[in-house]
Amino acid sequence: MTIRAAPNTFNLMVELHFTPDSARLDAVFHALGDPTRRNMLRDLASGQRTVGELAAPFDMSLAAASKHIRSLEKAGLVRRTIRGRTHVCRLEPRALADAHQWISFYERFWNSRFDVLEDLLRRADTPDPQGDEQ
Amino acid sequence: MTIRAAPNTFNLMVELHFTPDSARLDAVFHALGDPTRRNMLRDLASGQRTVGELAAPFDMSLAAASKHIRSLEKAGLVRRTIRGRTHVCRLEPRALADAHQWISFYERFWNSRFDVLEDLLRRADTPDPQGDEQ
DNA sequence: CGGATTGTCAACCGATCGGTTGAGGATTTT
């Protein structure tokens, strides 16, 4: 009889090439991939908003907007506090910072003074078989 | 008889609250919202890769990986040049820069020394009706 | 030529997405 680690969520995620980090980024980028939700975030940058206020600018049912907000919440981009019958939403910048940082890894590829050189280097590491392109 | 602007794609997009800019961000964030595609970008940061090389690390068919690459391409995150029978992919940093810049708008919400003050100010612009929270 | 190699395409599948409607819970207002 061998001692085996009990299967758990974390092992599963590792096995499937997921990390908690990756799962969060999935949710954040997915949330950002919709213009309605991006507009809601813009709105929240000016201050807290109720669900109704967030929904107002959009030509859709309140239920639909509510789902968008829920998705923002799931991604950690928005926090909600219930005050009586109204739900007040605030921007939660941490998740945005995470996404920002992830993208920052690639910053050197667009804002370095050595753009051209770097590009050449990146191309060079697969030797060019002197063929025509296209 | 009135002179009316001929309907065109741009007008349609404006009317529907889309801008070309927004559509691009949709594609970019959507592409980034999948761990397979993010891993592919990481790979491309080390140099150009063929479709086969990009697909190799993943436990999925080549056709599936090919679709991911296509989605990265559609988002402008990757450029492809066909060289004989192999397709060589390179990172295209501009789209990433756009996404990065979009998120940067919110930078003040996470890295300012006035985090707490700003938060108070954002909360303050909707007057607090002295009620209990939750 | 014939056979690998590289990659796309089209059809299909189940799951998720983004929207709707209707019902109703909870709270506030009258």
Next chain:
DNA sequence: AAAATCCTCAACCGATCGGTTGACAATCCG
């Protein structure tokens, strides 16, 4: 108590997503 307000929930719908398989186009190699 009754009505209005704020919002969620559940069921449903068509479209898109992420994967599969099989066929095949194109190129390289023997």
